[in-house]
Amino acid sequence: MELPDNTKQKLMQMAIEKHPGSICIANYKGGVGKTTLTTLLGYYLANQGKKVLLFDIDPQCSLSLAVGYNPEVVNKTDYTIYHLITPNKWSNIKKVPFIDYIDNIPDIRAPKTLKIIKGSFDVDKLDEVVIQAIVENPSAKEMLFTYCKNMLNVFSDFDYILIDCPPNKMYLTQAMLRASSYYLTVTIPDAISVYGMPRLLKWVKDIPLSEKPKLLGCVLNAVNRAGGNEYGTVNQQQATESLYKSVKPYLDTKEKEIVESSPVLAYLPRLDSISKFLSQGVNKEAWYELRRSASGQNSVSEIMMNLISRIQKRIEKYAKS
Ligand SMILES: Nc1ncnc2c1ncn2[C@@H]1O[C@H](COP(=O)(O)OP(=O)(O)OP(=O)(O)O)[C@@H](O)[C@H]1O
Ligand SMILES: [Mg+2]
Known part of the structure; x- marks a missing residue:
């Protein structure tokens, strides 16, 4: 498919800057709520009229x-992230029909400004393909990064690009982290998950400063509102303190100014309504449940609105600094 002129134009101007609203939601630890938070x-961003x-x-x-x-059906198409990132596209970016990869959200209650580039069960094979490409050409890793950065820039009509990362260090995860303007970490308040986060921060710290994504902060997820100390879990205050300690050594100067005083951006409670939202999609009941505040606590909707407002303030600060 022929690209529209404005997309071609964007491709011509692209490449220097990163997409200003690109955010990776990441943690190398699995099952901590990355996908839940991304969703x-x-x-919520799209509900506020943002193009996401x-x-x-x-x-x-x-x-x-x-x-x-x-x-x-998710895999039965040639327009998934796997097809979008295959090495034959890297040096051919002007010919890639990017808009064909953008899909509407099947969930009919989802806001209309929310779109997706679908995943593929073949993405792990992509790492093998990338390794092969690196064997043949040592600059392949850099080419992948440059391609990802330029690709995100092509989607400049979107206010935000939210990248749900896998719990491991695939080449694609590394390239997308480097290609994004920001990253947001999420963890659950158990000792292993909290202490595990520095692996990601350490890796990001080694990215050259000019390419490094900026840390927006951390979301502490599945917090037990009753405050109990179940086996293996630490309470909210302990988790906040250990997060503070583990994040601090890895911050660059700008991140210190913006994130250090308050690395935790939000506390998301452990609630059935949240796991149902993820497994069953949005329905009237799910929206109602997320808006409901129990026993004087903030509702999930209120927590998400606060989180969005804090993220936006931090992005503004980074953009100004
Ligand atoms: N706040 C919460 N309350 C209740 N259940 C939750 C909450 N957050 C996540 N879950 C549940 O925990 C499970 C793991 O969440 P999720 O898939 O978002 O984690 P993840 O970090 O993306 O996992 P992976 O590393 O495998 O990608 C899911 O079943 C989800 O419904
Ligand atoms: Mg996930």
Whole structure:
């Protein structure tokens, strides 16, 4: 398909800057709520009228399934993240029909400004393809990064691009982290997950400063509102303190100014309504449940609105600094 003129124009001007609203939601630890947070952020940002593009780069395809794709059909197309990132596209970016990869959200109650680039169960094979490409050409890793950065810039019509990362260090995860303006970490308040986060921060710290994504902060997820100390969990205050300690050594100067005083951006409670939202999509009941505040606590909707407002303030600060 021929690209429209304005897309071609964007491709011509591209490449220097990163997409200003590109955010990776990441943690190398699995099952901590990355997909949950990406989905909630997508829905709430789009509900405020923002144009949001979800990027599913996890071979588990959880994000695509969460927004209503059937596992049987998610892979049956040539327009998934796998096809978008294959090495034959890297040096041919002007010929890639990017808009064909953007899909509507199947969930009919999803805001209309929310779109997705679907995941693929084949994404883990992409790493093998990338390794092969690196064997043949040592600059392949850089080419992948440059391609990802330029690709995100092509989607400049979107206010936000939210990238749901897998819980491991695939080449694609590394390239997308480097290609994004920001990253947001999420963890649950158990000792292993909290202490595990520095692996990601350490890796990001080694990216050259001019390419490094900026840390927006951390979301502490699945917090037990009753404050109990179940086996293996630490309470909210302990988790906040250990997060503070683990994040501090890895911050650059700008991140110190903006993030250090308050690394935790939000506390998301452990609630059935949140896990139902992810597994069953949005329905009237789910929206109602997320808006409901129990026993004087903030509702999930209020928490998400606060989180969005804090993220936007931090992005403004970074953009000004
Ligand atoms: N706040 C919460 N309350 C209740 N259940 C939650 C909450 N957050 C996440 N879950 C549930 O925990 C499970 C893991 O969440 P999720 O898939 O978002 O984690 P993840 O970090 O994306 O996992 P992976 O590393 O495998 O990609 C899901 O079943 C989800 O419904
Ligand atoms: Mg996930």
